[in-house]
Amino acid sequence: MRPPRPCTTPALARATVVVLLAVLGLLGTGAGPAAAADGDASWTVGTAAGDFGSGRENYRYTLDPGGRLQDGLVIVNHGATPLHLAVYAADAFTAEGGRLDLAAKDATSTKVGAWVHADRPDVTVAPGGSAEVPFTVALPDDAAPGEYMGGIVTAPAGAGEGDGRLGIRIRLRVGGALKPGLSAEDLRVRYSGTPDPFGKGEATVTYTVRNTGNAILAARQAVSLSGPFGRFGVRAGQIGDSPQLLPGDTWKVSVPVRGVTPALRLTGTVALTPLLTDAANSVAPLAVVQTTADAWTIPWTLLLLVLIVVCGLTVAALAIRRRRRTRPARTGSAAALRPVDQQDSAG
Structure with a gap:
């Protein structure tokens, strides 16, 4: 493995700060530089200058299955003590709220996180200095066509995920038919x-x-x-x-x-x-x-109102019918009530 290449020019330090502002939100680690485990040091990360250009906000590649390429990550230590960081690749996922995040170090990655390999698993950066960690992207021969998202991450070595981490996205296009849906x-x-x-x-x-x-x-x-x-x-x-x-x-x-x-x-x-x-x-x-x-x-509500109206009309109809049935008959009632003397005189 190649040792980290020192890279301490002021111009590069300023460039990495600019790049940091564009990538800090990608891992949900806050709006400023993440603190190292000892609390005294902080760092920023950026893309290395090379065949893919300089001042990139993130990594974008197009590779066919079985293809390989090399690139690098630049780490700048702004603290006053040496900074020991773990470096690893991880798959991306859509977190709650719709933010793209990167998997934890102990999570199993099967795509970008499995295809990207840092030249070394950790790095120590001197106070006020910087180091470049090269990495390789190597696709398997059976990599399926399409778009993939992942990233390369730095975190305090030996610390938990809650102690802060910084990384940069890797957007990878594997050659073949693109079928969005x-x-x-x-x-x-x-x-x-x-x-x-x-x-x-x-x-x-x-x-x-x-x-x-x-x-x-x-x-x-x-x-x-x-x-x-x-x-x-x-x-x-x-x-x-x-x-x-x-x-x-x-x-x-x-x-x-x-x-x-x-x-x-x-x-x-x-x-x-x-x-x-x-x-x-x-x-x-x-x-x-x-x-x-x-x-x-x-x-x-409308059905209940209709039901109430129908019930009311039904009750009213039944009451009218009952009243008609119980009304006394008037036919022959007058003759039955006339006095006997009036009947005799009539005879």
Whole structure:
């Protein structure tokens, strides 16, 4: 293994500080330099200058299966004591809140984290100095085509993950057919109703966005509801784009929809527009993917009102019928009540 190459020029130190500002957010380690285990030293990381250029914010490569390349990571120690850091590669994943993070050192990486190898597992950087740690990217012959995300990480040697770590993303494109794809899964519509028997209620549409392809994608989303034959249509308000999802990753979404007519049967529609970002950071929208699901929307308040009215009319009809049955008959009653003397005189 080659020892770390000293690299202490002021220009490089300034460059690494600039690069740090762009990459600190990638690992969730805070807004400033991470502290070393002893609390006295801090460091920054940056990309090494070489065949791939200088001043890069992160690493981007395109390699065919079985391909190899070499690059380097520059570490600058801003502290007053020697800095001993572990150096390792890790796969990326979508963390809670949509932020891309890198797996812990003891986690098993199967993609970028398994294909990137630092020339040494740790490095000691002198106070006020810097060191470059070369690393190799070596793809297996059976690497599947597509886009992958990972990173190379530095952390205090022998310390836990909570003691701070800094790293830089590695975005890798493996040669072959790129097949981007998204789907909306487990689509459900829940109608919450309204106390107004003639009013409109609110519904909640929930679903899971899944990256079903082999490209890193974000999703532009639109949600709508409609009644039978497409009537009583209503759209949800503006929905923010999903975070960038790695192949196989998922993102759960819950969308409120207001002004929904309880038309007995509702159809919910989710339209996803995949957003593909290329190496020049240009975003290209792809063909829209739609998913639908049906749900019952029973207007219980209106049905209760109708039931009360029907019951009231039924009770009233029965009362009228009973009153008619119990009324005394008048036919022949006058003759039966006339006095006997009036009957005799008549005879």
